Amino acid sequence: MAAVETHVPAILEIADDCLILGHRLSEWCGHAPILEEEMALANMGLDLLGQARALYAHAGEIEDKGRTEDDLAFLRREREYRNCLLVERRNGDFAHTMLRQFYFAAFMQPFWRDVAAGSTDATLAGIAAKAEKEMAYHLRHSGEWVIRMGDGTEESARRMADAVIELHRYTGELFMASPARQQAIASGLLPDPESLRAEWDETIAAVFNEAKLEMPEIRVMQKGGRDGNHGEDMGHLLAELQFMQRAYPGQTW
Amino acid sequence: MTAGSEAPGTTGTDFELARALDVASGVPDPEVPCVTVADLGILRSVTRNEDGRIVVRLTPTYSGCPAVIAIEMAVQTALLNAGIDSTIERVISPAWTTDWISAEGREKLRAYGIAPPVGSSGGRRAFFSEDVIACPRCGSTHTTKVSEFGSTACKAHYRCDDCAEPFDYFKCI
Secondary structure: OHHHHHHHHHHHHHHHHHHHHHHHHHOOOOOOOOHHHHHHHHHHHHHHHHHHHHHHHHHHHHHOOOOOHHHHHHOOOHHHOOOOHHHHOOOOOHHHHHHHHHHHHHHHHHHHHHHHHHOOOHHHHHHHHHHHHHHHHHHHHHHHHHHHHHOOOHHHHHHHHHHHHHHHHHOHHHHOOOHHHHHHHHOOOOOOHHHHHHHHHHHHHHHHHHHOOOOOOOOOOOOOHHHOOOOHHHHHHHHHHHHHHHHOOOOOO | OEEOOOOOOOOOOOHHHHHHHHHHHOOEOOOOOOOEHHHHOOEEEEEEOOOOOEEEEEOOOOOOOOHHHHHHHHHHHHHHHOOOOEEEEEOOOOOOOHHHOOHHHHHHHHHHOEEOOOOOOOOOOOOOOOOOOOOOOOOOOOEEEEEOOOOOOOEEEEEEOOOOOEEEEEOOO
């Protein structure tokens, strides 16, 4: 059925975004600059892992081949992950992590809002309604840090400006629709990411303005994640993410 | 909260269903034990399905809330201890909101030392905007947010500038 062929990979793209970014945030555990941010990063990571679980479980059900959320999260090969490159970028310093979160949340909050309001898939709309509220929180928290650091000390401003130079070129992929995604858009499952671009641009511009950050001019946006072509960082990430299931297959808590 | 219709083949009140609702409603939240799952609005319904089985519908607070499974097991165990076999269904739509916390639940939170959610849930909020949160101990509104994220996903961390007590605030979502 067409629904399975396009529906499942389209949902997996989003699930992979959530899983990989959630895992990146979990890497901060025990390393955050202050206790409050330790809790914030872990909490945001937990939200994303929760969203990923719900999406994997839903995709597995539609697919109906017996793949569970754990199979999908832990037992695929690197090329089978379809997350965008932005979320797999290494944490870098706190500025990099917060800017990456801000770019992602500024896209996902309106994305989930539109899925909740208009998706033809009722389960997905239910997941979205919850996720939108969580991403609104992430957007606020990360946006405040971008402003605080961008308009902060000489060093914090330099670090945030460096993060912009490094990460901005990975934001274009948020708006690209893979063939599976295009089908999902056509069948009313998901909103067209292009329809969210103006709102995203506005969110970024407003925060950069307050943060006294310059908007970089990027001629060519990086892409590849949606085709399974990941950066060097992805293999290292998966090595840690998948270690337990690879070393002890089928292990459960 | 709705109790279901009468069991097939019986007449009059379904006492077991009424008791199931009563037992399920009384189960405390594992992370905030001063309130029950009914107070929080997590317990959506207790009904009887066409096979005559008691079905309890619960809704998670946050996507990644680690207490979800603990809550489901606690409700099922409480019912088993009352001699009632049940099926637990996880309902994600409509999404849980703090608007569903009952007035009694809010008062219990306050008495326990957790400031209840202020206002009603909404979408995006302005950067650096602050709600006025009253200290659950002395009632002062002279309070400062210490951290947007607190001891659990559903709470933020505050400090009272009058009585100097730190306290949790149940975030409004």
